[in-house]
Amino acid sequence: MNLTSTITGSTRTFDSIRELLAKANEEKTGDELAGIAADSEAERVAAKDALSRLSLEELRQSPVVPYEDDEVTRVIQDAVDEAAYEKIRDWTVSDLREFLVDERTRSDDIAEIRPGLTSEMIAAAAKVMSNMDLIQASSKMQVTARCNNTVGTEGTLSFRLQPNDPTDDVESIRHSIREGLSYGVGDAVIGINPVEDNAERTKRLLDVTKEFIETWKIPTQNCVLSHLSTQLEAVENGARADLLFQSLAGTEAGNEGFGIDVELLDEAYEFGAERCTASGPNFMYFETGQGSELSSDAHAGVDQVTLEARCYGLAKRYDPFLVNTVVGFIGPEYLYDGTQVTRAGLEDVFMGKLTGVPMGIDACYTNHIQADQNDIENVAVLLTAAGSNYFITVPMGDDTMLNYQSNSYHDASALWDIFDMRPAPEFEAWLESVGIMEDGRLTASAGDPTVFLEP
Structure with missing residues (x-):
């Protein structure tokens, strides 16, 4: 050698x-x-x-x-x-x-x-x-997956609708869902990061999103991003979850820091196959990000790009519906500025797609990193060109619960327009049925959340 x-x-x-x-x-x-x-x-x-x-x-x-x-x-x-x-x-x-x-x-x-x-x-x-x-x-590289709709098909770009609230206020979350849907986003998932990680709160948020999806007959999926064991308990208690979520690391020690191991992931996969409410066959959702192993002193002397690739190798075992990297979220100790964030995003989507997982990204930054909204919009444009399956979107690009900046709901229409792309096909048909989209373009009703006040 x-x-x-x-x-x-x-x-x-x-x-x-x-x-x-x-x-x-x-x-x-x-x-x-x-x-x-x-x-x-x-x-x-x-x-x-x-x-x-x-x-x-x-x-x-x-x-x-x-x-x-x-x-x-x-x-x-x-x-x-x-x-x-x-x-x-x-x-x-x-x-x-x-x-x-x-x-x-x-x-x-x-x-x-x-x-x-x-x-x-x-x-x-x-x-x-x-x-x-x-x-x-x-x-x-085209990598598709199906839950209640299909992501990753040719000519499509999907978005996660992230209606987080600093107090998990249910009515505030509903309003945020209405706004996101009015801009045509939410086909990847309506996914909430809860303030409190317990089974009761997880069940309540899952029930709220599931009820909204069923009321409006939306071809999408719900998820609450509490710890995997919390989600399993919530579903055992009657919660209806389409997707099961977990953050992953690229080493065994890193996953121990997340409170998981392969045995738990295997158990969750078998549980989800029986109990998740999605039509499937894909019902797992994983999140990653360069630097997580270093933050828990579990990197084993390995660089963060190689560790990130190993996350995707682990995720592939569970045939997921969604995988996304969160670049720029952990902080400048791992990715210092917009240049490093851009490179990491391109590396991660490439490595995920080459691994064979349906890969997306949260193009984001925190206020103490040397980046701004233009950097994140650059990342979004580059990664749309690279064929990212989906992006995460938050109201006005500002997540007031997690205290970081990401792409906004209304960024979706710009990216669709620049690249002549559309939402997931089932979701686009639904958007047309409620008057939000016509012939692949948003209508005059777009951006009006009151459309979703009365079914």
């Missing part, structure tokens, strides 16, 4: 694939905080050079966290389709990149090799790609 690079007369040798992956990463403050980042641009380029010449077989044989020590590694490695792997094991990382950006390569071609990839291979490819490479490759 050659972990050496000689560029402009200087030879650099890296001690391990783990170190090589970390130093090949684009600049991220999280990697710097962990003490694993390249110490110069020259070292970064040298690491990319050495990484590009590694074979996919070498990457499979050297997971960043040992198989015997980590159940996330075991899930990823055990899921590899050996026949697909045999076709590509001799490829270098550079070969994989060239295949993905080749203008002759299409979604079906990528789907053929996808089962043979591990998360380390996917992360390695991202590290030797430019932003435009990531957009070009991502835009080719």
Whole structure:
């Protein structure tokens, strides 16, 4: 295994694939905080050079966290389709990149090799790609999923309607749902982050959203983003949930920090298959974000891009309806500014789609990060071009409960217009039936929440 690079007369040798992956990463403050980042641009380029010449077989044989020590590694490695792997094991990382950006390569071609990839291979490819490479490759990959409607079909862009309230006030949440629907958003999910994480509050919010969906016969799905065990208890107590949600990390220790493990996720998947109210077959929803493992001191010396890829490898086990990264939310300790947030968003959607999960994004930032609304709108435009399945939207782009900024409900129409896209087909038909959309464009009634005061 050659972990050496000689560029402009200087030879650099890296001690391990783990170190090589970390130093090949684009600049991220999280990697710097962990003490694993390249110490110069020259070292970064040298690491990319050495990484590009590694074979996919070498990457499979050297997971960043040992198989015997980590159940996330075991899930990823055990899921590899050996026949697909045999076709590509001799490829270098550079070969994989060239295949993905080749203008002759299409979604079906990528789907053929996808089962043979591990998360380390996917992360390695991202590290030797430019932003435009990531957009070009991502835009080719179509990953669809179905719950009560279908996301990810060609020419569609979906949105999560996030009607959070600082006190979980039910009537305030209803008003926010009305406003979001009036702008045509909500086909990905009507999903609430509760202030209180308990089964009683979770059940109440699930019942409110389910009642609204049923009253207006909306082809969408509901979810309350409390802890997975809380949701299971709420459903046991009679709550009606279409989707089960959980945040994921890329290491076993990171997931322990979230209070979960593979056994609980497996149990939830079996439970959801029996008890979720969606027509399915997809009913799981996962959220991720670069840096979460570092925040719980569970990164194991691994860079945040590789850990993020491992999150998608774990999520794939549960055939989810939605997966989204939350870039810019954790803070400048992990992604310092708009440039780093943009890069992370492009990496994450690319890695999720190459893994084969229906990937979306919360293009967001907190007030102490060096970014603003223009940065987030840039991310939204770039990731629409890259084929993100969906975005998260909040009223006026300002979530007053979680205290962060994201895309607004009315950003949806701009993105549909720029890229000539539409909502999920079932949802679009419903929007037409209530007079919000006609021939793929919002009507004069759009933006008027009073449309949804009386069914």
